[in-house]
Amino acid sequence: MFQRLREFVYGSPVQNTNEARPKFEYALNKDEKEQLKQSEEKPKIVALYDKEGGTAYCDLTMNYLQAKGFDVIPVTPQEGLTHPAFTGKVNGIYLPGGPNVPVHDNSDPRKKLEGDLTELAQSKDIPLLGICRGQQTVAHFHRYEVTDIPEDSNQHELHYEHFDAVYKETQDPTYNSKVVVHEGSQLYNALRYKLNQKEGDIEYNVTCLHHQHVQEDPQNTSLQVTGRGKFDRMVESVEKRTGRFYTIGFQHHPEAVLSSCAEAREQKISELNTKYYDEQIGVNHFSDPEVGYHVLRQHEKRLREVTRAKPRDLQAAKGELGFFSSQVKKHYLTDAPKVDTKAKDDDYYAYFCS
Numbered sequence: 001m002f003q004r005l006r007e008f009v010y011g012s013p014v015q016n017t018n019e020a021r022p023k024f025e026y027a028l029n030k031d032e033k034e035q036l037k038q039s040e041e042k043p044k045i046v047a048l049y050d051k052e053g054g055t056a057y058c059d060l061t062m063n064y065l066q067a068k069g070f071d072v073i074p075v076t077p078q079e080g081l082t083h084p085a086f087t088g089k090v091n092g093i094y095l096p097g098g099p100n101v102p103v104h105d106n107s108d109p110r111k112k113l114e115g116d117l118t119e120l121a122q123s124k125d126i127p128l129l130g131i132c133r134g135q136q137t138v139a140h141f142h143r144y145e146v147t148d149i150p151e152d153s154n155q156h157e158l159h160y161e162h163f164d165a166v167y168k169e170t171q172d173p174t175y176n177s178k179v180v181v182h183e184g185s186q187l188y189n190a191l192r193y194k195l196n197q198k199e200g201d202i203e204y205n206v207t208c209l210h211h212q213h214v215q216e217d218p219q220n221t222s223l224q225v226t227g228r229g230k231f232d233r234m235v236e237s238v239e240k241r242t243g244r245f246y247t248i249g250f251q252h253h254p255e256a257v258l259s260s261c262a263e264a265r266e267q268k269i270s271e272l273n274t275k276y277y278d279e280q281i282g283v284n285h286f287s288d289p290e291v292g293y294h295v296l297r298q299h300e301k302r303l304r305e306v307t308r309a310k311p312r313d314l315q316a317a318k319g320e321l322g323f324f325s326s327q328v329k330k331h332y333l334t335d336a337p338k339v340d341t342k343a344k345d346d347d348y349y350a351y352f353c354s
Contacts, residue, residue, distance in 0.1 A: 024193035025186065026326035035339045036329060042071040043332035045092040046085050048117065048134075049074030050110050053098035057209075060255040061096060061131065061321075068325055077109035081116055089335065090126055092328035093117050097132030097253065100212050101146050115141050118247070125243030127327035132210050135238060135249025139214040142222040142240075146212050149234075159208065162231040166205055174260040175205035175313065177252065178230040179237070185226035186246055187239055187323055194319030195312065203230060204316035206252035207260070213251065214238070223249075237320075245327050254317035261314045268306045272299065 028036070036043075047062055049055060062072045070092070073085040095114055102108045114137040121128035130138045136146045149159045163176045181188050181202040191202045214235045216225055227237035227250075238249045276299040280292065 021196060022189065022192035022198070024189050024326075026190070026323070026330050027193060028326065028329060031339075032329070032333055035333060035336060036069070038339045039332075039336055041336075042069055043091040043328045044071045044073065044085070044089065045094055045328060046083075046090050046117070047072050047074050047094040048096060048110070048113055049076055050096075050098055051076070053110060055096075057131070057253055057255055058094075058096035058098075060259050061094060064255060064258060064321065065094075065325065070325070070328065075113070077113045080109075080113050081120075090120075090124075091331040092324065093121050093126055093128040094324075095128065095130040095134030095137060097134060097209065099133070100148075101133055101136050101140055103140060103146050111137065114138075118142075121247050122240075122242045125245050127245045127324060127331055128242075128247040129321075129324040130247070130249040131253060131255070132251060133212075135251050136210075136212055136214055138247060138249045139223060139235075139238065143220060144217055144223065145215040147215060149211055149213050159213070159229065159232055159234055165231070170205055170313070172260075172264075174207055174257060177206050177208045177236075179204055179206050179227045179252065180230045181227040181237070185224060185239060186241075187226040187237055187248065187320070190323035190326075191316060191319045194315055194322060202316070205313045206236070206254070206317075207256040208252045209256070210251055245331060246323075248323060250320055254320040257313060257317035258321075261311065261317075265306060265309075269303065272302050272306065275299075 045065060047058065049058060062074070065072050072094070073083075075083045075085060095117060098110070102111060105111065114134070118128065118138055118141045120126060128138070130136075140146050160176060162178075166175050166178055167173060181191060183199075183201070188202060191197070191204075195202065216235050223238040223240050225235050225237070226239050228234060229236055234251070236251045240247045276295070279295050279299075
């Protein structure tokens with residue numbers, strides 16, 4: 001809208017500075033964003049919710065998606081596909097982490113629902129996100145082997161033997177592994193778009209909490225392996241196009257990275273506020289008003305630096321979840337009422353220029 005207004009005011013097309021940004025199939029244009037904004041309903045995501053298996057990380061993802069404007073409906077293994085959420089259109093499915101996958105127990109209620117939702121996503125072309133166990137069950141139902149992480153003679157899981165190398169780089173215990181994503185996948189496109197990276201492999205640090213993993217099988221190509229551990233080549237992400245949309249999986253926890261970074265940001269802001277109040281106590285605002293003003297401006301500058309910081313690993317985690325959430329929005333917009341954005345723009349010009 002504002003680009004058209006600038007063209008109207010200046011009498012010539014304004015160069016689009018975003019033209020060189022990497023392409024991502026599910027990036028929303030301004031009309032689609034306006035359509036979502038004007039819609040009376042929200043895109044609906046069904047989340048498998050298993051209280052017996054623990055919901056801490058599931059809650060983090062659900063809260064994040066709800067804050068992004070989605071209607072996230074928890075469905076327990078006991079409710080299954082009989083839940084009322086399935087009577088209407090479902091725009092996305094979320095399979096969270098949890099206990100180890102009981103690969104040999106077909107009577108497990110949670111595993112059954114995970115299989116039902118994986119099949120539903122494929123048959124109805126619904127975007128699906130699986131995290132940790134969620135990725136493992138997606139792979140399990142695509143006939144990949146899910147086994148325990150290899151251990152050394154001291155029963156140390158080898159996948160976590162490189163924590164020191166990651167910590168040396170990040171100085172942050174949130175991260176304990178590094179992922180490499182090569183070109184040739186939709187995840188790669190999503191990350192390039194978010195990170196604005198022009199070319200080459202994409203590497204970023206992640207939080208891993210799993211004790212099982214998906215074994216890669218050269219004879220089974222039903223899932224595309226899109227990301228691997230930098231140090232051990234363990235499968236870290238997968239995807240499968242089900243039609244227009246994708247089933248995607250992450251072995252690591254992007255929601256943990258988002259939560260940890262948010263907590264760290266709030267902690268820094270609290271420390272800056274405390275420091276500012278302490279500095280103001282020592283200022284005589286009557287005799288030294290310029291000093292008080294200088295202290296205030298320095299405080300505001302530090303706050304801006306903290307709030308505007310965009311660490312690469314945080315942006316990568318947002319890119320991963322954005323791969324899913326952008327698809328959910330596109331899925332919803334397929335049948336959502338259309339909004340005449342041109343008419344709104346014309347009304348805006350008429351008001352602004354009258």
